Amino acid sequence: MAAWPYNTSKWAKLRNTKLSARPLCEICERRGLVEEAVAVDHFVPVRQGGSPFPSLDGLLSLCERCHNEKSAAFDRQGGKQFRRRFKGFDADGNPIDPFDVWHAARPRGASKDGR
Template sequence: MADWPYNTRIWKRLRLAKLASDPGCYACELRGRFVPAVAVDHVKAIKAGGEPFPPLDGLMSLCERCHNEKTNAVDRPDRASTGRRFKGFDVNGNPIDPGDAWHGGGA
């Protein structure tokens, strides 16, 4: 977490505020499970034009597993990936990734 903006006081406060408001992992909750979040991730990556310090709804609270999966699938174009932000399905059998074609492909 050494790269800007993650080493700033502003980010550290924003991260704590997000974890306080959404203490569970976003993706795991979509799967019907509560897993405590330990990471805060940008909904729209800074490299893709996202704001470094967005409002709280521009951030996601994630567990370590989901954060690593999302980072490897979306934020690392140098690696072969599916481009799918989150793997798995909700309790109704629908894909949880908001970018899935089932949801209209937008997220």
């Protein structure tokens, strides 16, 4: 049986709402792929202090592969807090990981201070 909060009707409704709003895997879309989302994942895992019932923008619709990739690398006990949750880059060379703060978008040729 799933643990709290995943065994609640509130989570079931939130999950269904997110999958209805974003039925495709959000990470695969960044990779240029089309995969059906089967999991809803917290941006900040509940066991790491995240809200169990965040707003929809605090959740990701993911396919099984992407969900397992993130869970294995980041969400598990002892997961690496500063590693990328998702590997790879989009067609423009930007990291597909929506959490990547090391490669914040700035115009090509601009210095780190934005000039």
